[in-house]
Amino acid sequence: MSESKIVKLVDESTNRSSELPLLSGTLGPACIDIGTLYKDTGHFTYDPGYGSTASTKSAITYIDGDKGVLLYRGYPIEQLAEKSNFLETSYLLLNGELPTKDQFSKFEHDITHHTMMHESLKDFFKGFHHDAHPMAMLAASVASLSAFYHDDIDVDNADDRKLAAIRLIAKMPTIAAACYRYSIGWPFRYPRNNLEYVDRFLHMMFEVPSEPLELSPVAAKALDLLFILHADHEQNASTSTVRLVGSTGANPYASIAAGITALWGPAHGGANEAVLEMLQEIGTADKVETAVKRAKDKNDNFRLMGFGHRVYKNFDPRAKIIREMTHKVLGELGINDPLLEVAMKLEEAALKDDYFVERKLYPNVDFYSGIIYKALGIPTEMFTVMFAIARTAGWIAHWIEQHETPGARIGRPRQIYTGADVRDYVAADKR
Numbered sequence: 001m002s003e004s005k006i007v008k009l010v011d012e013s014t015n016r017s018s019e020l021p022l023l024s025g026t027l028g029p030a031c032i033d034i035g036t037l038y039k040d041t042g043h044f045t046y047d048p049g050y051g052s053t054a055s056t057k058s059a060i061t062y063i064d065g066d067k068g069v070l071l072y073r074g075y076p077i078e079q080l081a082e083k084s085n086f087l088e089t090s091y092l093l094l095n096g097e098l099p100t101k102d103q104f105s106k107f108e109h110d111i112t113h114h115t116m117m118h119e120s121l122k123d124f125f126k127g128f129h130h131d132a133h134p135m136a137m138l139a140a141s142v143a144s145l146s147a148f149y150h151d152d153i154d155v156d157n158a159d160d161r162k163l164a165a166i167r168l169i170a171k172m173p174t175i176a177a178a179c180y181r182y183s184i185g186w187p188f189r190y191p192r193n194n195l196e197y198v199d200r201f202l203h204m205m206f207e208v209p210s211e212p213l214e215l216s217p218v219a220a221k222a223l224d225l226l227f228i229l230h231a232d233h234e235q236n237a238s239t240s241t242v243r244l245v246g247s248t249g250a251n252p253y254a255s256i257a258a259g260i261t262a263l264w265g266p267a268h269g270g271a272n273e274a275v276l277e278m279l280q281e282i283g284t285a286d287k288v289e290t291a292v293k294r295a296k297d298k299n300d301n302f303r304l305m306g307f308g309h310r311v312y313k314n315f316d317p318r319a320k321i322i323r324e325m326t327h328k329v330l331g332e333l334g335i336n337d338p339l340l341e342v343a344m345k346l347e348e349a350a351l352k353d354d355y356f357v358e359r360k361l362y363p364n365v366d367f368y369s370g371i372i373y374k375a376l377g378i379p380t381e382m383f384t385v386m387f388a389i390a391r392t393a394g395w396i397a398h399w400i401e402q403h404e405t406p407g408a409r410i411g412r413p414r415q416i417y418t419g420a421d422v423r424d425y426v427a428a429d430k431r
């Protein structure tokens, strides 16, 4: 990272000024370091949605929203999607380099041998009503992991941090499958060490006591690819949440649980569930025009879920890959889902409409993914849980990076105060 030019900022009302360094990274826009602005000028900056604000330096993921570029540790998402697998991608996000064969074998062995959850944790589920949303159960269960591992979660110990990463990546599928099994009243399944990561998850999800599960290579490949595509995405809302919670010194399980709850929102990871509900509400391709009209109507809070992105003002590269994959997976599974036709018509109509073109609203990662999850037999309310399984790799990579950064401070934004001016207390009989 280089510090080159200086940006001089002058407040003409007070004639106070500040000379602010311009910081440049490997790729992307330069950033004005405003660290001394308040001291120099007495002013804060104001950017409530962080649209123009870099919250940290990071070497993990790079996004160019205008060009539709996404790199994990410098590798284009298209190449990782084609040549890698989720566990290898997780290793890359955590360690910064693709693993050698030996490194990968050790990583895979470590993950495989941390997949079980504590038997007491299974009892936690009994406290939930059977129709509890799986994201609620997931967030609560992951937060409770710190109750089982308090002896080795010294956030300042690199080995403890690494062990927490292994445990979280390993246990997320086990806990996620348990959330699903509990919601349908089926017994939990123990993770099978003889299966690979995704097959192991599918087995824990769908194997029933009465008959062996026939695993589908098509389903496993599709899910592994979706996990790669969802693994990380720079300083998105849930990752920023993990970093903010992590900056207080909170343990990794509490930090990741905070990320899970942030992801749940329909403006973020919850959009994949909302897209399926939207497509089902539209129902048939002939009702697409009406949906597009509603999405443009400011008096209607209906939005095209799975469309638009804070950073991508071009196609989300992940959406392109998932769109192609949807056709392939449904074809290979012999599934003809009418919702795919609705989705394609919706995309076609929106991309021709000035409202979406002017605002550079394109399909994002959530637009097609639900159609694939549905084809794999995953219920709609589990879609965001799938996103959380994958994003755990990115979240914990950012959490570790933050703890490895010297001089990292607690995140504590300021505000513009718009409340009452100072005033004296009024006795109750005088109000």
Ligand code: SDX
Residues within 6 Å of the ligand: 049, 232, 233, 235, 236, 237, 266, 267, 268, 269, 271, 295, 296, 302, 303, 304, 305, 306, 307, 308, 309, 310, 311, 359, 361, 364, 365, 366
């Ligand atoms: C994810 O940040 C990440 O990287 C997230 C993510 C990741 O991998 O972590 O990529 C995953 O969260 C993808 C986004 C999933 N969310 C959705 O699909 C929900 C639908 N999309 C939106 O609600 C919205 O587009 C956001 C939340 C994604 C982005 O919101 P912004 O950047 O704050 O944009 P905005 O709300 O200010 O919208 C700008 C304009 C507005 O119209 P005007 O005020 O200019 O007239 O575009 C309109 C909005 O009304 N608009 C939409 C729209 N999205 C934006 N209008 C209709 N349908 C939509 N989907």
